[in-house]
Amino acid sequence: MDIIEIIKNRRSCRTFTSEELNKNDKAELEKYIKENALGLKKESIPFKIIEKEDKDIPLKINYGMIQGHKTYVLGSSLSNSDSRINYGYLMEKIVLKASEFNISSCWVGYFDPNYFKEINIKKGYEIPSILILGYAEKQSVGERLVRMTIKANKRNDWETMFFDLNTKSPLDPKQIPAYADALEMLRLSPSSGNTQPWKVFYDKEAREFHFFKKIINKRYNEMGLHEIDMGIAMAHFELTSTYKGLSGTWHKQEKKINGIPDDLHYIWTWKCAAMQG
Ligand SMILES: Cc1cc2nc3c(=O)[nH]c(=O)nc-3n(C[C@H](O)[C@H](O)[C@H](O)COP(=O)(O)O)c2cc1C
Missing domain, CATH: 3.40.109.10 (NADH Oxidase)
Structure with missing residues (x-):
């Protein structure tokens, strides 16, 4: 498999x-x-x-x-x-x-x-x-x-999770075919209470994906569970990218990323080594 x-x-x-x-x-x-x-x-x-x-x-x-x-x-x-x-x-x-x-x-x-x-x-x-x-x-x-109560089989749609950094509009898989699987596999990640606190902004020019956390459940956040959720999503994204032959590295963005809603907390950035497709 x-x-x-x-x-x-x-x-x-x-x-x-x-x-x-x-x-x-x-x-x-x-x-x-x-x-x-x-x-x-x-x-x-x-x-x-x-x-x-x-x-x-x-x-x-x-x-x-x-x-x-x-x-x-x-x-x-x-x-x-x-x-x-x-x-x-x-x-x-x-x-x-x-x-x-x-x-x-x-x-x-x-x-x-x-x-x-x-x-x-x-x-x-x-x-x-x-x-x-x-x-x-x-x-x-x-x-x-339990699965029914937390709607464990459901995930939020692309348009609530993935955005173009330049326009701030939702990212469509067709706009980014090479990374469509990596983002889709990120979307299928498990999360505490299925809260899915992930927001990703794609910078086409710099070929970077900026990962942000949105607090969905205050209690989970205080317990550090949303941070675990972020790490899980990063693993899914990285493993799928690597499997598709798209290498890259994680780094922290030094400069403030402009135009991001105040309720999003910056986590990590994936820098693509090569853009294919
Ligand atoms: C950090 C974290 C903590 C979790 N804690 C619990 C838990 O305490 N009890 C539980 O039954 N499920 C827990 N879960 C499982 C989630 O409810 C489950 O991943 C989510 O509903 C999505 O369902 P799926 O994993 O079947 O795709 C946790 C998941 C994560 C990622």
């Missing part, structure tokens, strides 16, 4: 069989995690796969009606915006790699961090979210209800 198929097929799973991860799958995933621990600004976030046993007290999860969970991936980020973005960016790559092995997952932002004694949280660090991994069981009624 290529990255486009993997992204299109991925769904959050909330009903897991109580099986442990198959040894080969786990070893492959651990190898991938080790080799991909470096995020933006070369920040390293070592993630760990943690397997709880049936005799352990189960992790209480506040929302989502998640059942059968016993395997988790987590690490810690610094308690700041860029580090949480990195956490989302690196962890989503793990989500997609796991999907490649038919391992299902669910991001969880509401959980008790004290449950994980395996992770030493240093001062100034936090666990901004965790990932549950496992094999999918038939969806429970509760899971179907």
Whole structure:
């Protein structure tokens, strides 16, 4: 499966069989995690796969009606915006790699961090979210209800998310054929409560995509979850661009970008190395 198929097929799973991860799958995933621990600004976030046993007290999860969970991936980020973005960016790559092995997952932002004694949280660090991994069981009624309530299958339209920096008008896939898949795969990203806080402005002349965060849910934002959402979207965009042979790099724009609505918060810029198509 290529990255486009993997992204299109991925769904959050909330009903897991109580099986442990198959040894080969786990070893492959651990190898991938080790080799991909470096995020933006070369920040390293070592993630760990943690397997709880049936005799352990189960992790209480506040929302989502998640059942059968016993395997988790987590690490810690610094308690700041860029580090949480990195956490989302690196962890989503793990989500997609796991999907490649038919391992299902669910991001969880509401959980008790004290449950994980395996992770030493240093001062100034936090666990901004965790990932549950496992094999999918038939969806429970509760899971179907949660998905319906948060409209998990729906995503906002292109015109609410992607804009031409020059005209500030919505960007149409036909205007930008080479990057249409990368933006579409960004649009299909998962986000906390399916809030999709992503806004992207494309600068045709400079061949840059500027990523902004719009606060959709104040509580999620205070918990740092919108920053995780931003990192996830960046991972989808980058992996799809690279798959399409369109290389580029992330950087921070030094100058203020004019004409952007006040309620948007600048995050990162993708500079295209070569424009094709
Ligand atoms: C950072 C983050 C935190 C999340 N937290 C939870 C959670 O606490 N409980 C839950 O059931 N789902 C959680 N989700 C899953 C989202 O609800 C889900 O990704 C979204 O509704 C889109 O559905 P999909 O992943 O099936 O495409 C979280 C997702 C993200 C990205």
